[in-house]
Amino acid sequence: MSGKRSLVRSGTTVDQMVRAIADRIVTGYLRPGERLDEASLAARFDVSRTPVREALGQLSAIGLVERRPNRGAIVAVVTQEHLASMFESMAELEAICARFSAERMTGAERRSLESEHQASARMVQLGAEEDYEYFNTEFHSRLYRGAHNTHIHDLTVATRSRLAPFRRAQFMLPGRLAKSWQEHDVIVTAIMRGDAAAAGKAARDHVSIVSEASAVFAAVDPVESRLTRYARR
Amino acid sequence: MSGKRSLVRSGTTVDQMVRAIADRIVTGYLRPGERLDEASLAARFDVSRTPVREALGQLSAIGLVERRPNRGAIVAVVTQEHLASMFESMAELEAICARFSAERMTGAERRSLESEHQASARMVQLGAEEDYEYFNTEFHSRLYRGAHNTHIHDLTVATRSRLAPFRRAQFMLPGRLAKSWQEHDVIVTAIMRGDAAAAGKAARDHVSIVSEASAVFAAVDPVESRLTRYARR
DNA sequence: CCAAAGGCAAGTGCATGCACTTTTTGCCTG
DNA sequence: CAGGCAAAAAGTGCATGCACTTGCCTTTGG
Numbered sequence: 001m002s003g004k005r006s007l008v009r010s011g012t013t014v015d016q017m018v019r020a021i022a023d024r025i026v027t028g029y030l031r032p033g034e035r036l037d038e039a040s041l042a043a044r045f046d047v048s049r050t051p052v053r054e055a056l057g058q059l060s061a062i063g064l065v066e067r068r069p070n071r072g073a074i075v076a077v078v079t080q081e082h083l084a085s086m087f088e089s090m091a092e093l094e095a096i097c098a099r100f101s102a103e104r105m106t107g108a109e110r111r112s113l114e115s116e117h118q119a120s121a122r123m124v125q126l127g128a129e130e131d132y133e134y135f136n137t138e139f140h141s142r143l144y145r146g147a148h149n150t151h152i153h154d155l156t157v158a159t160r161s162r163l164a165p166f167r168r169a170q171f172m173l174p175g176r177l178a179k180s181w182q183e184h185d186v187i188v189t190a191i192m193r194g195d196a197a198a199a200g201k202a203a204r205d206h207v208s209i210v211s212e213a214s215a216v217f218a219a220v221d222p223v224e225s226r227l228t229r230y231a232r233r
Numbered sequence: 234m235s236g237k238r239s240l241v242r243s244g245t246t247v248d249q250m251v252r253a254i255a256d257r258i259v260t261g262y263l264r265p266g267e268r269l270d271e272a273s274l275a276a277r278f279d280v281s282r283t284p285v286r287e288a289l290g291q292l293s294a295i296g297l298v299e300r301r302p303n304r305g306a307i308v309a310v311v312t313q314e315h316l317a318s319m320f321e322s323m324a325e326l327e328a329i330c331a332r333f334s335a336e337r338m339t340g341a342e343r344r345s346l347e348s349e350h351q352a353s354a355r356m357v358q359l360g361a362e363e364d365y366e367y368f369n370t371e372f373h374s375r376l377y378r379g380a381h382n383t384h385i386h387d388l389t390v391a392t393r394s395r396l397a398p399f400r401r402a403q404f405m406l407p408g409r410l411a412k413s414w415q416e417h418d419v420i421v422t423a424i425m426r427g428d429a430a431a432a433g434k435a436a437r438d439h440v441s442i443v444s445e446a447s448a449v450f451a452a453v454d455p456v457e458s459r460l461t462r463y464a465r466r
Numbered sequence: 467c468c469a470a471a472g473g474c475a476a477g478t479g480c481a482t483g484c485a486c487t488t489t490t491t492g493c494c495t496g
Numbered sequence: 497c498a499g500g501c502a503a504a505a506a507g508t509g510c511a512t513g514c515a516c517t518t519g520c521c522t523t524t525g526g
Contacts (some may be wrong), residue, residue, distance in 0.1 A: 011302060012302050014290065015302075018294075023458075031414045046390040048385070050283070051251055053287065054286065054287050054290045057247065057287045057290055057291050058290050058291055058293075058294035059294075060291075061251075061291035061292075061294040061295050062294050062295065063387075069244060069245050069248075074429045082383050082384065085382040085383045085385065088384075088385070089382060089384040089388065092329050094386070096325050149318040149321055149322060150308045150314070150315050150318045150323070151315065151318040151319045151321075151322040151392065152318065152321070154296075155322065155388055156391075159384065159388075174337075
């Protein structure tokens with residue numbers, strides 16, 4: 001092998017592989033149903049099959065890939081039904097985070113939530129989808145952290161990342177940007193006045209709307225065809 | 234190696250290892266902070282280190298074990314704070330399941346929930362802790378399934394199993410058995426009349442009470458001493 | 467007597483190799 | 497020409513081996 005390790009990143013080779021593959025799945029570069037050949041991945045990342053296997057095992061443990069004994073691994077295929085259940089769960093989890101945030105956020109957390117939210121209004125005016133997407137992600141992360149509950153935070157982040165491939169195109173819908181900001185605004189207002197119930201409801205509604213927007217894409221997405229291909233085997 | 238495989242169970246060797254180790258952790262046979270030596274485990278289960286390593290990797294991916302690069306694995310240590318966050322999450326997750334159950338359970342599901350619940354009353358009268366514990370587990374599983382949401386089901390089951398070591402002794406508390414049944418009764422009644430809000434609240438309260446009961450044990454448990462041992466390293 | 471250095475044992479991380487399973491291919495038969 | 501079968505190819509599952517890291521213990525200089 002070539003000296004130390006070409007990818008100088010942190011952690012062991014396996015950790016790097018897990019992150020690398022998970023990233024490709026979450027960003028949609030690897031599509032549901034796509035075959036994950038151990039040898040190819042090993043060659044691609046210039047490591048032996050052992051760390052690849054371990055990485056695939058861990059990814060399958062967290063549900064990002066599906067492994068069939070002796071038959072290789074594929075990027076986890078998500079049925080319409082399961083997708084719906086994840087979106088519904090997401091709405092509930094976000095509702096919990098918003099409720100807790102309304103009750104528990106510190107003064108500093110409230111202030112930065114509000115100021116960043118106000119700042120993101122500019123992105124909406126400019127119609128800067130990508131910049132707004134960054135604010136949006138950050139906004140939701142603030143809610144998760146603001147809940148001051150590690151476990152809920154972890155569950156929410158994990159669920160969110162599994163939904164990432166299906167949320168991708170949502171901001172392409174005309175007017176979605178402005179609506180999203182409005183919905184955030186309702187959440188922020190409720191949190192600022194410590195109204196847990198209202199914050200929870202607003203967050204749940206917000207995700208539900210995103211869910212419906214994404215469902216449009218999911219239906220015509222390669223997911224279905226991959227599903228078919230998978231079932232055929 | 235001896236022929237096929239001595240542990241004839243289903244799945245690959247790695248799957249068996251994951252289940253075997255997870256089981257020992259969840260049942261409390263392996264205690265938080267305990268060292269998981271690859272070679273010892275390999276010898277113990279009569280396999281090579283490779284499947285053991287993969288199993289440990291997967292267990293660490295789902296949070297049951299903690300892995301420090303080059304420094305081996307230990308059974309995940311749960312701080313008091315994290316434990317509290319898991320109990321709180323559990324209460325919320327159960328509340329969601331109960332709410333959904335009230336809205337979505339089929340007639341058959343409702344009937345069997347109620348009849349099994351009524352049957353478990355006998356266990357309370359007889360003070361049969363172990364038998365009641367079986368009914369109790371089944372009762373909660375019914376709620377998770379009754380929610381008709383795969384993802385929530387999975388999150389709830391996973392969280393519950395991580396809490397298992399800390400719920401163990403709860404029924405030893407005098408009178409807990411009868412109180413538990415009463416609390417279940419409130420949940421069942423709410424579900425039977427389709428009152429989602431009441432079912433959710435009752436389920437949340439139920440778990441909160443269990444949480445408080447368990448906290449007593451957690452505080453004086455080996456968890457603390459293990460924590461100390463771990464920190465010392 | 468203590469602190470730093472160095473070496474040793476234990477243990478982890480990854481590469482490689484072989485056995486076994488699944489899938490594919492090519493040939494034969496009806 | 498479809499169907500079936502057998503052998504080869506491809507790919508997974510696990511064992512083994514070696515390099516490297518870590519923690520401990522001894523040694524040595526102050």
